[in-house]
Amino acid sequence: MRLRRSKGGRGKLEFADAGVNGEPLLVVEDLHTSFRTGRGTVHAVDGVSLTVGRGQTLGIVGESGSGKTVLARSIMGLLPAQDVIKSGTVHFAGHELTAMTPEELRQVWGAELSMIFQDPMTALNPVKRIGRQITETLRLHLNMDRSEADATAVELLRSVGIPSPEVRVRWYPFQLSGGMRQRVMIAIALACAPRLVMADEPTTGLDVTVQAQILDLLRELQRERHMAVILVTHDLGVVATRADDIVVMYAGRIVEQAPAHTLFNDTHMPYTRALMDSIPRLADPSGMRLHAIAGRPPDLIHPPKGCRFSPRCPYVRDKCRESEPPLRTAGSRDHLFACWFPLVNGVPTAPSGRVEARPAPVSPAPRPVPDSFADAVPPDRAPPGDAAVNPEAGVQSP
Amino acid sequence: MAKYLLRRFIQLVVVSFIISVLAFLLVHLLPGDPTAVILGPNDTPQNKAILLHQLGLNKPLWNQYTIWLTAVFHGNLGQSYLNRESVTHILATGFPIDLELIIISQVIAFAVAIPLALVTSRRPNRPVDNVATTGTFGMLALPPFVIAPILVAVFAVGLHWFPATGYVPFSQNPASNIHGMILPSLAITAGSIAVYYRLLRSDLISTLQEDFITMARSKGLSSRFIMWRHAFRPSTFSLLAGAGVNIGALIAGTFIVEYLFAINGLGYSLVAAVNQRDYLVVQGISLVVAIAYVVIQFFIDFLFTVVDPRVTRG
Numbered sequence: 001m002r003l004r005r006s007k008g009g010r011g012k013l014e015f016a017d018a019g020v021n022g023e024p025l026l027v028v029e030d031l032h033t034s035f036r037t038g039r040g041t042v043h044a045v046d047g048v049s050l051t052v053g054r055g056q057t058l059g060i061v062g063e064s065g066s067g068k069t070v071l072a073r074s075i076m077g078l079l080p081a082q083d084v085i086k087s088g089t090v091h092f093a094g095h096e097l098t099a100m101t102p103e104e105l106r107q108v109w110g111a112e113l114s115m116i117f118q119d120p121m122t123a124l125n126p127v128k129r130i131g132r133q134i135t136e137t138l139r140l141h142l143n144m145d146r147s148e149a150d151a152t153a154v155e156l157l158r159s160v161g162i163p164s165p166e167v168r169v170r171w172y173p174f175q176l177s178g179g180m181r182q183r184v185m186i187a188i189a190l191a192c193a194p195r196l197v198m199a200d201e202p203t204t205g206l207d208v209t210v211q212a213q214i215l216d217l218l219r220e221l222q223r224e225r226h227m228a229v230i231l232v233t234h235d236l237g238v239v240a241t242r243a244d245d246i247v248v249m250y251a252g253r254i255v256e257q258a259p260a261h262t263l264f265n266d267t268h269m270p271y272t273r274a275l276m277d278s279i280p281r282l283a284d285p286s287g288m289r290l291h292a293i294a295g296r297p298p299d300l301i302h303p304p305k306g307c308r309f310s311p312r313c314p315y316v317r318d319k320c321r322e323s324e325p326p327l328r329t330a331g332s333r334d335h336l337f338a339c340w341f342p343l344v345n346g347v348p349t350a351p352s353g354r355v356e357a358r359p360a361p362v363s364p365a366p367r368p369v370p371d372s373f374a375d376a377v378p379p380d381r382a383p384p385g386d387a388a389v390n391p392e393a394g395v396q397s398p
Numbered sequence: 399m400a401k402y403l404l405r406r407f408i409q410l411v412v413v414s415f416i417i418s419v420l421a422f423l424l425v426h427l428l429p430g431d432p433t434a435v436i437l438g439p440n441d442t443p444q445n446k447a448i449l450l451h452q453l454g455l456n457k458p459l460w461n462q463y464t465i466w467l468t469a470v471f472h473g474n475l476g477q478s479y480l481n482r483e484s485v486t487h488i489l490a491t492g493f494p495i496d497l498e499l500i501i502i503s504q505v506i507a508f509a510v511a512i513p514l515a516l517v518t519s520r521r522p523n524r525p526v527d528n529v530a531t532t533g534t535f536g537m538l539a540l541p542p543f544v545i546a547p548i549l550v551a552v553f554a555v556g557l558h559w560f561p562a563t564g565y566v567p568f569s570q571n572p573a574s575n576i577h578g579m580i581l582p583s584l585a586i587t588a589g590s591i592a593v594y595y596r597l598l599r600s601d602l603i604s605t606l607q608e609d610f611i612t613m614a615r616s617k618g619l620s621s622r623f624i625m626w627r628h629a630f631r632p633s634t635f636s637l638l639a640g641a642g643v644n645i646g647a648l649i650a651g652t653f654i655v656e657y658l659f660a661i662n663g664l665g666y667s668l669v670a671a672v673n674q675r676d677y678l679v680v681q682g683i684s685l686v687v688a689i690a691y692v693v694i695q696f697f698i699d700f701l702f703t704v705v706d707p708r709v710t711r712g
Contacts, residue, residue: 076616078612078615078616082521105618106618106619106620107618108618109615109616109617109618110616110617110618110619111618114616114617115613115616117609117612117613118609119609122608122609122610123609123610123612123613124610124613125610125613125614125628125632126610126632126706126708127631127632127705127706127707127708128627128628136617136619136623136627137617137618137619140617140618140619141618172707172708174707174708188613188617
């Protein structure tokens with residue numbers, strides 16, 4: 001049992017030890033988050049359900065504006081109270097976060113559930129020494145005294161690969177490089193050995209060469225400490241080899257959800273496919289145009305009727321514009337997708353009148369990202385118009 | 399840090415030098431011949447030459463300046479034409495009064511403005527914030543000469559809590575000294591509260607939007623801890639700069655309040671000296687006020703380094 005906060009015993013929360021009852025660590029059910037704005041209500045998260053097992057990694061992927069950051073903060077309960085409408089439940093380690101008082105949430109934050117922010121320059125307090133920014137959590141949640149906390153901070157900095165940590169603890173964030181600052185951020189997030197870490201675009205602000213180092217460090221520490229990680233990113237390439245499960249979000253909703261290898265091997269949702277195509281490949285000839293997804297994410301105040309991706313979907317049909325596809329399963333129970341005409345082997349299950357609108361991929365080479373799955377990706381991605389596949393083939397109606 | 403402060407200190411010395419030259423020239427730029435005034439009916443060319451020699455006024459200007467400056471460093475700023483009182487003595491009695499008024503009024507101003515801003519900035523444009531913001535706007539609109547009579551009418555004449563006028567030196571009776579200084583300080587403090595509150599509130603509101611505040615919340619820290627330990631310090635730049643200017647303006651700038659409460663501070667002496675063309679008194683007070691202003695700015699520059707380490711190392 002990890003019992004770790006005293007504060008006079010008032011409203012003390014106890015957490016069951018890992019894996020006692022075999023329940024997932026985090027269960028999110030039908031989470032909705034909307035913001036009241038001058039223009040209307042923005043439905044940033046619209047009915048999201050997901051689970052994360054102990055020690056597992058969940059990748060949440062989507063474009064900017066798809067609601068992934070709001071989802072991460074909604075799960076934590078970190079959004080401001082003003083002008084936010086929330087519904088749905090979040091269960092974490094046997095406690096319902098959505099039913100907690102702010103006091104109780106504060107006992108969970110930083111101790112059992114912590115967050116790594118995107119930009120380590122703005123997320124670290126510029127006028128506080130980094131050591132102090134680590135020790136304040138240690139002292140709050142673990143009731144350490146000053147010298148004990150100082151010593152632990154040095155060890156934490158060492159564990160995230162910061163050289164001469166006993167000197168660096170006295171430094172200010174502006175004296176460190178971007179990669180070092182993100183290491184400090186990880187040290188802060190992991191200080192109290194949380195069960196779950198939310199990493200919101202943890203490497204977006206960093207140099208590409210540093211990105212991999214930080215992600216590898218995070219994975220290493222995750223294995224060492226057996227903690228779960230939610231990795232929020234716009235880059236499918238980042239989560240491809242690092243996540244157990246992947247959730248693809250579009251316009252506040254989950255559009256496809258599957259174990260990582262299933263998602264890459266057997267993509268059903270055209271949006272997911274488009275995200276994969278937008279990853280530049282080393283095999284591409286130099287000077288080739290990047291595959292951008294045409295159009296922009298929809299207005300979340302007035303989301304489009306029918307499938308929210310329909311205005312940008314290369315395979316759109318009338319049905320897509322009229323009614324919204326539910327999140328359903330196909331062959332395997334753990335692969336969910338929201339599409340009326342899902343792709344099968346990279347090919348839509350029904351011909352579409354707008355096929356020409358989509359630039360055909362120049363290179364039919366397999367996806368480079370998940371090496372182990374590469375051979376499972378169909379090498380011949382025939383032009384979608386040629387596919388004479390039964391619309392419902394391989395798909396079970398919900 | 400040391401390098402930054404050294405640079406600021408050199409600036410302080412240079413500015414003080416310029417101030418001393420200007421204060422010195424102040425008397426020379428004025429029209430009129432001092433020998434004519436002193437000699438009166440005995441104003442013959444011969445007497446005049448002797449007097450010029452005695453007074454050293456026939457020496458080159460730079461030489462007169464160095465002689466004057468040496469005297470200043472020895473604490474001799476000359477004496478009043480009117481009553482032969484030494485300027486140093488006028489400063490020695492007036493300056494502590496200004497200092498006391500400033501200290502009491504500023505302590506009250508910070509003690510009110512800082513907690514108020516910390517409370518209201520968390521929920522901007524909510525009822526509490528609106529009341530405080532409107533209230534301070536009113537304080538800003540009320541000049542000391544309106545507030546002072548109201549304070550006197552209510553707390554001195556009406557309730558008899560404080561004396562209406564008069565000054566008791568601190569060395570004579572500390573308790574009644576402070577007792578007598580409360581109303582004048584309150585008359586000055588209203589404007590300062592309004593300025594400090596507004597500067598700090600707007601900086602706090604923008605600081606609270608920063609990622610590091612969300613980060614601090616995600617660590618489970620309490621709102622109180624976040625406000626004081628994370629948000630306050632990075633939000634004090636405008637407050638410090640504003641306080642520097644404001645306090646500087648209060649040195650010898652509290653004439654109206656001193657007049658209303660019959661306290662002979664520097665401001666009172668300065669205005670009286672100007673009216674009576676008592677130039678050496680004007681010169682002495684101007685010099686001290688200007689130097690005090692520069693010293694305050696130096697101190698504010700030092701506080702910037704305490705508030706934000708990036709000032710000296712970035």
